[in-house]
Amino acid sequence: MLSQRLRTARKTKGLTQEELAEHVCTTKGTISNYENNHSTPPNDMLRQLADVLDVTTDWLLGRTDEVTAYILPATGETNQRSLDELLQEKIDDPDDYYFLDGYLDASEEEKKEIRRYWYDLKKQWKVRKVREERPPSLFDITEDIKKK
Template identity: 30%
Template structure:
């Protein structure tokens, strides 16, 4: 099962086995063995693969992932957005965003998120559902 998942992920990125092997730090023969079910990756390889494809190790192992409540999921997504965008050389127009700007943006986005989230929750409770 893990072999098929790795193969599907690798193909989704249009990587050859050789290219993927270099990324993960193993031989192409090892990748072939994983994908054909003749061998299984070590725990450290599983971690590197999960990190590269931005999936959980549970996903790679074919285990059902724990479902987060919608509130936890929204918070997680906001945090990921902020980490991925505010700390990676963000620019605005032609200007570089400074550390102070990033901190202000993080505060503003967080406030907007929670204001929207509370309003959305309130409307949903009042109307028994909310449609966009």
């Protein structure tokens, strides 16, 4: 559970294993060992990882599905955000929704192929120093067509 959630949280934050390792003063190999379930982080490292990744240690350990706790500014009360709420933020864009919907319905082999293609594409962008600019969404394109 820890290994999967650690990897998920790291990728959600857009960090590489090396970048995460730098944030918690360890090595890429150590992070890789945690993510591949070859070793388990000690308590102080677990706290550091949770802090950097903006998740709770309970979520990392699989004790809860509440990903993160945050403080409400006016009251100082703690409120838990569920995975559903965080996912909803990601799928508010229609393009993201249709992509995620198709991805979630894909077979494991199809998901592996999609991920492999995505990582290769990101590597090519870095090598070519291509700026990642957000193209117009499907929603924006259809709205423009409707206006014409």
